[in-house]
Amino acid sequence: MAGEQPAYRRVADRLRELILSGELAEGAQLPSLREIAARYGVATSIATRALDVLRTDGLVVSRPGAGTYVRRFERIVRSSPGRLAQARWRQGASVQDHDTGPRTRTVDVVIGDVPAPDFVAGALGIAPGAPVLSRARRFVVEERVVQLATSYLPTELTRGTRIEHTDAGAGGIYARLAEQGLAPSHFTERIVGRSPLPEEAAALELAVDGSRVLEITRYAHAGDRCVEVNRMVLDSDAYELTYSFPA
Structure with missing residues (x-):
């Protein structure tokens, strides 16, 4: 009917x-x-x-x-651009703390050199396939997998620094870059809604059919130089994205 x-x-x-x-x-x-x-x-x-x-x-x-x-899950409010403000990470605060506050959170981290994907190589100004440091993270909030994120950085900026460690220290990798005189001064984010790839669905514990994710690619720039590319895949049902900017 x-x-x-x-x-x-x-x-x-x-x-x-x-x-x-x-x-x-x-x-x-x-x-x-x-x-x-x-x-x-x-x-x-x-x-x-x-x-x-x-x-x-x-x-x-x-x-x-x-x-x-x-399990009633309160969406995570991802508020930009405040979450990336220099004042936060220069004082040792975590970007993820800004998002989730006191909520129970765990992070799995895998670090190692990988060949630069084309979208990373182009942004960093290196040859495709050249080695870059990869920091791959899997975020779990209140027992729910909410995000996959992989940061790619030039190895010349990471060798012998805490960026190579699971715990990059207070303020995270942006604070470590700042110690080298390469504090990110501005960011660009590109957001695409799509279906998850099979491996993403498995990692996020989503059904392959019918699920949607948000792919966010962030470029961190120190002056004219791109110093990090971060590819994030978010469970779209776990997040609310908010933006505040002057008219």
Whole structure:
């Protein structure tokens, strides 16, 4: 019938009511896909789509091999340009602290030399494939994977510095660049909304079909020189991007 609500939406609404009423409390495990399908008389594919809606709405999280649980997730407010202000990292503050504040956060870091991708080489003014230092991070907030980020820097700026360490020190890599007289003076960010690549979906614990990410590429400049390229992939359902600038 024209205008009839899709079945997966109806199921999502029923489950949402159980969560918001407290019948399914914070931390409670939702019924399995088969149980949901049987209860509401739908196919398991419909039950899967219903849970995808609840996850998008920040009401549940899925743990691979362990099921789906009620967890209301407050979107992370990524406020620009204040989060990148020199005053913050010169005083030892973390950019991520600005985003998440006191919320529980863990970061997995992998560091090593890699061949420069074309988009990095062009920005840094080096040959494609030339070695650059890669700092690849995976951010988890309140048990939810929210972001993948990889910074690429010229090796001539990183050798023998704390930028090569998992913990780059107070103020992070921008403070370490400042110690070399290369404090970032301005940034450029390019943002694209897209579907995740299979490896990104796996790392972010997202479904390959139906999920969306925000790809943000940031270029840090010290004067006329680009000193870092940072490619970030954000779970679009986990973030709110805000911008404040003069008229």
